[in-house]
Amino acid sequence: MRSVRILLTGVLAVMLLVSGCGVGGRTTSPDSQEADPPPPQVRLEPADGATDVNPTAPVEVSVARGHFEEVVLTNESGEKVKGELTEDGTTWRTSEDLGYGKTYTWSGSAVGAGDTTVPVRGSFTTVQPKEVVRATITPVDDVTRGIAIPISIKFDAPVENKAAVQRALEVETSEPVTGSWAWLHDKQVDWRPKEYWPAHTEVSVRANLYGVNYGDGEYGKADLTTEFTIGRAQIVKADVDSHRIVVMRNGEQFASYPASYGRPGNPELHTHNGTYIVMAKHPVEIMDNPEYGYTDVKKKWAVRISNHGEFIHENEENRANIGRRNTSHGCINLTNADAKEYFHSALIGDPVEVTGSSTDMPPRYAVYDWMLSWQQWKSMSAL
Template identity: 50%
Template sequence: MFGSVVALLATLSLVAACSNETDGGAVFDSKAPGKQQERDETPAAKITFAPADGAKDVPVLDPIKITVDGGELTDVKLVTPAGKEVAGKLAADKLSWTSGEVLGYGKTYKYEATAENESGKESTQEGSFTTLAPAATPRATINPGDEATVGVGMPVSIKFPEGPVTDKAAVEKALKLETSVPVEGSWGWLGDQQVDWRPKEYWPANTKVTVNAKLYGLSFGDGAYGKSDLSTSFTVGRSQVVKINTPQHKMDVYRDGSLAASYPASNGKDADPNLNTPNGTVIVMSKEPVGDFSNPRYGYTNVKKKWAVRISNHGEFIHENEENRANIGKVNSSHGCVNLFEADAKKYYDTALVGDPVEITGSKAKFPTTSDVFDWLIPWSQWQSMSAL
């Protein structure tokens, strides 16, 4: 009997030694009797992508953001369809990553992120999204160009030659103009394909101007998005303003507010408004050492004149005309141009800058608002109303 009890106790002891039951979350390691291991019940870090995996028509300007909850990001990759990594920045706390460059239109990007939870266990998540594919990406141009020196009447002009802009307010908000000295001015839309900025009064001499147009990724309306950003930095030169009162048969040049030169002139014929040198303020648009003034409508061809300064696309120039010498300073006999003696025309030509104002008064006709540059023909109050904002 006593032997049976001993055998029974030995059997129970053996069963207990082989058991895997836990006590208070501890387990016995069969390889190391008496050692306990903690069960890792910490949840994996949760990674979130914005935009979400599979997203379509993602705006190219919106930054891509990857965040984590319950851990830290240890590695993030966002790659183009060609496999190039997109630049981005991991936050100091390692809880988020944000892309640092704009994306391309109509492309599928892949992202992959790895995070480590509080107990050091890593988990990885991946996905992809596709950016929007515009119906059109019209280009735009900006004038004046970089490093240009222009006259005090020069407007800033942004044109959209490949199509109309329907969301003018959105585009105008994307335009930023900075000046080295305070200048009052405003953007004004000259139709659906051009927006200009002009000062209320002429630019102060020697003003430095920088313009940035953040157009890439911007909706122009009707499915069109900007093709690229634009920028320019230019300088306004000395102040030079030409003043012509047509009945006086002379052209006065004011530099920095003082009369610098006065040249005898013959302007457009007074009796015929179609041939007048029209009233209004225009600007020097271009200069040519020799201009072609052929006009079959009026019966003359192969007419070349020196020191041609264009002041409108309506057909008006300031140039020499020695063939009209007898009338210069005495009679208005041209077909709309301002005729000068050759020596005077050369002197003026050498001083003229694109953007110099030319103020004309005394005629029967007015400049039409069909020339390339007619900003100064519009009163300031009306100009302000032409802004979309």
């Protein structure tokens, strides 16, 4: 009988155990509670306490497991930095560049499940340059230039990190144009096309220089932009042996003028071979060369083509030689009427191709961009 009672007791225990496991699949204790949801997690970029932050670097605050109720980033003067919050309320980003050498402070709050709230707080400091370097760009906005015009950016101080600067430069054209940047020296970088610009090309340039580290503690002062137009295709063909200049426009002869070039017997007074460009135009130019006996000489309809001293200009005093002999001091002399007509036809940036001389112009007098071969030009890029 004892064995039967033991068996019945075991069966009853199993039935009670099965009955206990059949409700909801688990047992609960009246004292147990659901775990609290995790609070929102805020991430700052740059991190709290960061220093030497580039003022153009991405600046944002984001939250996981929640959304922002308010986000404010202020500078040292308490002014709010402009920014935008994403539609889902989880990320806020600045929409303007910051300043150099300033401390910025976060404030606000993020809310999560169960109305759990956490503060947004922290600060960071931007880099303080040893020097902020100014730059200028040409051509300027809204001008029309000739087909040989280069884009030129000049800096107030030497640039050490040329590759970083060059990566910040953008050229957009209304039609495909092959070109390249080249560093003419530590304070100037130019862009020119492989061949002359196509006529009537629209050009847009952006130099994103603010925040660029030039090296040695120097940074860019400001971004630069310009938009300009290339005009008709005009080229001056200047063969010194022909005693003329021929003006070609859009592939056809536009004008031809008798001329007198530099003296062939004196290398200092040659009109040297090379592709010059029209740099400036003045109705009257005062010319000086005391070594050759003249100062304060006024010449009309002066078109500068080199900083070495070459012009195309009127010289009625040399009329007897114009079209016959080369007797100038290196300039291209025309009669008054022809010089005036050419003056009014010329655009800044037009090429002037001098040939037939016994010497070449060395590539060191501005503007000498077209004195260099394409291979030489590309070798002067920092990238």
